[in-house]
Amino acid sequence: MTFFPIIKGNASISMSAHLTKHAFSSLPLHETLQGGLRSAGFEFCTPIQAQSLPLLLAGQDVAGQAQTGTGKTIAFLLATFQRLLTTEPPKNWDGKQPRAFILAPTRELANQIAKDAILLNKEANLRIVVAYGGKDYDKQKTAITDGVDILIGTPGRLLDYHKQHVFNLKFIQAVVLDEADRMFDLGFIKDVRYFLRRVPAPSERLGMLFSATLSYKVTELAYEHMNNPEKVEIILARVDSNRIEETVYYPANEEKIPLLLAIIKRLAPPRGIVFVNTKRAADTVWGYLEGNGYKAALLSGDVPQKKRESLLKHFQDGEFPFLVATDVAARGLHIPEVSHVFNYDLPQDVEDYVHRIGRTARAGASGIAITFACEDYAFSLPDIEEYIKHKLPVATTSDETLESPLPAKRPEKRPAPPVRKKQGDSSKRSYPPRRKSANNG
Secondary structure, eight states: OOOSOEEEEOOOEESEEEEESOBGGGSOOOHHHHHHHHHHTOOBOOHHHHHHHHHHHTTOOEEEEOOTTSSHHHHHHHHHHHHHHHSOOOTTOOSSSOSEEEEOSSHHHHHHHHHHHHHHTTTTOOOEEEEOTTSOHHHHHHHHHTOOSEEEEOHHHHHHHHHTTSOOOTTOOEEEEESHHHHHHTTOHHHHHHHHTTSOOGGGSEEEEEESOOOHHHHHHHHHHSSSOEEEEEOOOSSOTTTEEEEEEOOOGGGHHHHHHHHHHHHOOSSEEEEESSHHHHHHHHHHHHHTTOOEEEEOTTSOHHHHHHHHHHHHTTSSSEEEEEHHHHTTOOOSOOOEEEESSOOSSHHHHHHHHTTSSGGGOOEEEEEEOOTTTGGGHHHHHHHHTSOOOBOOGGGSOOOOOOOOOOOOOOOOOOOOOOTTOGGGOOOOOOOOOTTTO
């Protein structure tokens, strides 16, 4: 049973392949937001923005299906800003508690949302705070207690602060749940429900949910915690084959590194991401790239936050031409001008394939996606091809002059924490040496 209306859009494309003819200036946005959009250089809406913003600005909850890179962040930020700028704060608001609450599944995505919010906030002057795990615990806590209008963050860190009464959710007027499908995948849904049960009733606030897929569990979440949301589904090809040149190779496991090095040598990608399925594979690929003269950033789940941010900056600034990453580490990153994506390991989830290759060909550009269907993961290919509605063009390893790799560089290992001796453990207790007495010589 469909429990909310579905709006399907197939917007007219103009100016660029990823934009519509709908100008932001035609929307009833607050004048400070129009100024922020002009300063940021935003003139025309993307399809998801063109379809969702009129509903949101009219006060209608929206559940939107949109891939990363389609402009959904600007859509929900504009709606959130508009709500706060045009609606009186709730009674008894103390001027410090948040009025908007935005949840994201990863630190990188939360940070990116905050950066976009700051971009739009040039004239609105709302107080924006982002909170996520891995760094700046006391600094983030102080920023919240000093007063915040829009609180952005990941479930874990925000849950910690909420249980310490650093902030409350009594005055929330807008709620955003971004990448809801990943909240389920990463095991955060219990925390998400905790927050959604503590904000005002759906009829008293604006609700926004965006997800790459609106599966049954995601739509059930929307039905439970939103006010009769309208589903916005933009009819776009899952993979734009006109802009992404896709190729698949069938290497043996031992051919994967030589093949990767051969392709990189031939294509000389200006900026490429190599996706792998495990941390161990990430270490291996990074080591061979570095050992063979290709500077690379390594991004896996256990890399400390400060180092992650530094590596990403180096990659975005062009100091490292390659990024080696797992899906968990790379989901939600906004990295412009990625020319090549390499699926060193074929993903086992069909949607992850679309997310990965969508890192290239962003904002109307073109890109190249090269996939290895090796002995361990080739079984995933039929499902992926069924999902994207086309076969991947096949290349063979004989088309490449396989490189004999130089030895791999070893990733840096963080020192293990010191082992504390348990009290009362006599086997580990040290004793002073006995004194020699005259009787025992």
